[in-house]
Amino acid sequence: MINEFYREMTGRESVIRQFFDYSRKRAAELGPDSVLNFSIGNPSVPAPDSATEAMQTLLREMDPIALHGYSPTLGQPSTKAAIAESLNKRFGMNYGPEHIFPTSGAAGALSHALRAVTKPGDTVITFAPYFPEYIPYVTGTGAKLSVVPADIDSFQINFEKLEELFAPEVSAVLINSPNNPSGIVYTTATIQKLAELLTRKQEEYGHEIFLITDEPYREIVFKGTDSPFVSSYYDNSICCYSFSKSLSLPGERIGYLAVNPKAKDAELIVPMCGQISRFTGHNCPSSLMQLAIEPVLYTTSDLSVYETNAALLYEALTEIGYTVVKPGGTFYMFPRSPIADANEFCWTAAKELGLIIVPGDSFECPGHFRISYCVPTEQIEKAIPLFEKLYRRFS
Amino acid sequence: MINEFYREMTGRESVIRQFFDYSRKRAAELGPDSVLNFSIGNPSVPAPDSATEAMQTLLREMDPIALHGYSPTLGQPSTKAAIAESLNKRFGMNYGPEHIFPTSGAAGALSHALRAVTKPGDTVITFAPYFPEYIPYVTGTGAKLSVVPADIDSFQINFEKLEELFAPEVSAVLINSPNNPSGIVYTTATIQKLAELLTRKQEEYGHEIFLITDEPYREIVFKGTDSPFVSSYYDNSICCYSFSKSLSLPGERIGYLAVNPKAKDAELIVPMCGQISRFTGHNCPSSLMQLAIEPVLYTTSDLSVYETNAALLYEALTEIGYTVVKPGGTFYMFPRSPIADANEFCWTAAKELGLIIVPGDSFECPGHFRISYCVPTEQIEKAIPLFEKLYRRFS
Numbered sequence: 001m002i003n004e005f006y007r008e009m010t011g012r013e014s015v016i017r018q019f020f021d022y023s024r025k026r027a028a029e030l031g032p033d034s035v036l037n038f039s040i041g042n043p044s045v046p047a048p049d050s051a052t053e054a055m056q057t058l059l060r061e062m063d064p065i066a067l068h069g070y071s072p073t074l075g076q077p078s079t080k081a082a083i084a085e086s087l088n089k090r091f092g093m094n095y096g097p098e099h100i101f102p103t104s105g106a107a108g109a110l111s112h113a114l115r116a117v118t119k120p121g122d123t124v125i126t127f128a129p130y131f132p133e134y135i136p137y138v139t140g141t142g143a144k145l146s147v148v149p150a151d152i153d154s155f156q157i158n159f160e161k162l163e164e165l166f167a168p169e170v171s172a173v174l175i176n177s178p179n180n181p182s183g184i185v186y187t188t189a190t191i192q193k194l195a196e197l198l199t200r201k202q203e204e205y206g207h208e209i210f211l212i213t214d215e216p217y218r219e220i221v222f223k224g225t226d227s228p229f230v231s232s233y234y235d236n237s238i239c240c241y242s243f244s245k246s247l248s249l250p251g252e253r254i255g256y257l258a259v260n261p262k263a264k265d266a267e268l269i270v271p272m273c274g275q276i277s278r279f280t281g282h283n284c285p286s287s288l289m290q291l292a293i294e295p296v297l298y299t300t301s302d303l304s305v306y307e308t309n310a311a312l313l314y315e316a317l318t319e320i321g322y323t324v325v326k327p328g329g330t331f332y333m334f335p336r337s338p339i340a341d342a343n344e345f346c347w348t349a350a351k352e353l354g355l356i357i358v359p360g361d362s363f364e365c366p367g368h369f370r371i372s373y374c375v376p377t378e379q380i381e382k383a384i385p386l387f388e389k390l391y392r393r394f395s
Numbered sequence: 396m397i398n399e400f401y402r403e404m405t406g407r408e409s410v411i412r413q414f415f416d417y418s419r420k421r422a423a424e425l426g427p428d429s430v431l432n433f434s435i436g437n438p439s440v441p442a443p444d445s446a447t448e449a450m451q452t453l454l455r456e457m458d459p460i461a462l463h464g465y466s467p468t469l470g471q472p473s474t475k476a477a478i479a480e481s482l483n484k485r486f487g488m489n490y491g492p493e494h495i496f497p498t499s500g501a502a503g504a505l506s507h508a509l510r511a512v513t514k515p516g517d518t519v520i521t522f523a524p525y526f527p528e529y530i531p532y533v534t535g536t537g538a539k540l541s542v543v544p545a546d547i548d549s550f551q552i553n554f555e556k557l558e559e560l561f562a563p564e565v566s567a568v569l570i571n572s573p574n575n576p577s578g579i580v581y582t583t584a585t586i587q588k589l590a591e592l593l594t595r596k597q598e599e600y601g602h603e604i605f606l607i608t609d610e611p612y613r614e615i616v617f618k619g620t621d622s623p624f625v626s627s628y629y630d631n632s633i634c635c636y637s638f639s640k641s642l643s644l645p646g647e648r649i650g651y652l653a654v655n656p657k658a659k660d661a662e663l664i665v666p667m668c669g670q671i672s673r674f675t676g677h678n679c680p681s682s683l684m685q686l687a688i689e690p691v692l693y694t695t696s697d698l699s700v701y702e703t704n705a706a707l708l709y710e711a712l713t714e715i716g717y718t719v720v721k722p723g724g725t726f727y728m729f730p731r732s733p734i735a736d737a738n739e740f741c742w743t744a745a746k747e748l749g750l751i752i753v754p755g756d757s758f759e760c761p762g763h764f765r766i767s768y769c770v771p772t773e774q775i776e777k778a779i780p781l782f783e784k785l786y787r788r789f790s
């Protein structure tokens with residue numbers, strides 16, 4: 001018989017998906033100009049030529065048996081060494097290849113990291129607003145997800161609520177900075193305060209509490225933003241990275257996790273990830289992709305359009321009257337909805353204006369909406385009068 | 396704290412791995428000529444040029460944003476349609492794109508198929524000798540693995556023992572034909588008898604019993620071998636395939652599962668796989684690889700060396716005196732050990748002669764050893780006198 005748990009889930013479409021589907025339906029009925037889609041976090045700039053060339057060179061020059069052969073269970077040694085070196089150079093860390101585990105994007109990295117440092121029945125804390133896939137990533141390990149409500153004035157950490165939610169069964173804390181959906185980057189002060197709290201809680205409970213950092217937007221940080229490398233501030237940390245956004249390769253499913261060399265049992269965690277893969281059927285990212293990212297570790301796509309769009313949109317929205325916490329990076333903005341029910345606000349935008357934005361409820365932060373501005377700048381320019389119309393309509 | 400279950404596993408190295416490591420150590424100490432390695436199932440022939448060209452054409456001609464963008468959760472529609480069509484043409488099936496789910500190789504396919512049709516506490520039956528990774532694949536879903544002992548005279552199914560092991564909590568049966576490690580292909584008669592038994596058990600227990608077929612060696616079948624397409628014979632079936640062996644792309648992690656259109660709830664299973672991925676962090680194979688296999692679905696690498704090696708080795712070993720069931724495909728052979736303890740036999744071969752073969756104990760079939768003959772034919776020729784020496788040594 002088919003599994004009822006997964007069968008039941010197929011009936012429940014995510015709200016983001018509903019907006020996306022509406023946008024496609026409307027475009028099909030009324031023409032592509034009838035829709036300005038801001039619902040999807042898919043990079044809008046191409047992969048850098050150097051990444052394409054790296055793939056082409058491998059295909060042209062390397063022995064295909066070696067190129068496409070099984071990579072070692074714990075990842076291509078040369079790729080692991082190159083990733084470690086790049087992190088050490090850029091962030092003053094001390095990673096060795098033995099601390100790096102190549103994964104199928106950040107999803108793969110998080111799934112391994114969470115299984116490595118929790119056991120069924122544990123609690124993992126995260127912070128609203130958060131990427132809704134954290135629910136299956138965490139519950140898939142058998143742990144529970146506990147959510148700290150948002151500090152909607154800054155989208156930094158609400159420490160008072162965090163302290164309240166802490167309990168002995170908390171084995172990991174999961175953060176995402178730069179953040180989807182708020183675009184906010186945790187400041188050095190925030191990270192220091194978090195590290196102090198976690199250190200204190202480790203002593204209080206007598207066990208390690210791991211900090212898992214979801215960092216796919218690390219390279220998309222705007223000028224002047226304080227953007228600390230989190231693992232520098234807390235030893236028991238695992239950094240989860242993806243090349244999806246920085247190299248515009250989301251479909252290639254290539255990322256890694258990096259275990260802090262100072263973490264408890266640091267040398268065990270990557271071998272444990274090799275074991276975890278056997279149970280989930282993950283078994284390494286593409287061997288071509290592992291090798292192709294090696295020569296482009298210090299490169300990104302031309303990410304400047306995201307900063308241009310952020311500035312344009314932020315200025316326009318605040319001038320119209322929207323309350324917006326200024327994003328420090330990513331390609332997301334998370335304004336306050338002019339009415340309490342962001343769901344109603346977003347459906348009105350979609351149906352009356354063809355403006356596709358998604359309600360904050362999906363990120364456990366009601367009363368807000370997410371704009372994904374990984375789009376051509378002209379789309380922002382077209383959308384501004386519609387955002388104005390919408391604001392007037394509701395205030 | 397780190398997870399004790401996975402930590403403990405890192406200490407337990409597989410026997411296959413121990414032999415592989417010994418072979419590397421010996422080669423490093425005594426030179427590469429001191430070792431004839433028959434322990435690894437890595438294709439020894441390159442990917443066909445057409446596969447490399449397909450990748451190169453995509454990289455040269457396709458818009459990189461589309462090429463490397465997120466593929467839909469349930470897979471690239473054109474790839475799914477092409478796979479369905481190729482199976483329909485070749486095997487007279489009636490798959491639609493909605494029955495095909497691209498996966499990270501057969502490991503990904505099996506992990507999804509098992510989760511889709513079992514629930515924690517169920518039992519999955521498989522047949523010795525079997526690929527040892529079935530243990531984590533099955534237990535990772537929360538189900539138990541129950542193993543039917545081998546029929547060592549034919550390596551077809553031991554139906555008497557299967558019948559004894561059947562119970563109401565059996566929700567799936569997992570077969571691997573052509574088989575690793577025996578090289579045997581289940582005959583049409585075997586598959587028909589299995590289908591009859593499963594149909595009868597479904598009626599007896601009043602619930603579906605799914606047949607999951609692990610088919611990465613489907614294209615490596617030797618002349619004259621009866622090789623039925625299993626899903627033609629039983630409706631509640633899911634075929635799990637990988638291009639690792641047929642296109643020599645094991646490191647690229649590209650395969651699929653195909654749900655029999657006549658299966659109960661056939662139209663639900665692929666959407667369920669999309670949900671399952673969220674819990675395991677799997678999220679689709681590489682988008683480049685999904686698109687690249689489309690034009691090469693009717694192609695394989697030049698697989699003829701495996702048949703040449705099989706014939707040479709089978710003839711030599713039986714002439715020496717070994718008892719061998721003649722393989723019908725794959726690149727494995729599974730002779731009986733001249734002494735009961737195959738482990739001792741294989742270590743003697745490794746240490747005295749540098750002949751690296753692996754004991755059948757790893758495949759839950761003691762008293763046998765596996766030869767992986769995905770090697771240049773000259774290696775077979777060099778090995779034959781050593782197999783003879785070994786046989787004389789023990790008999």
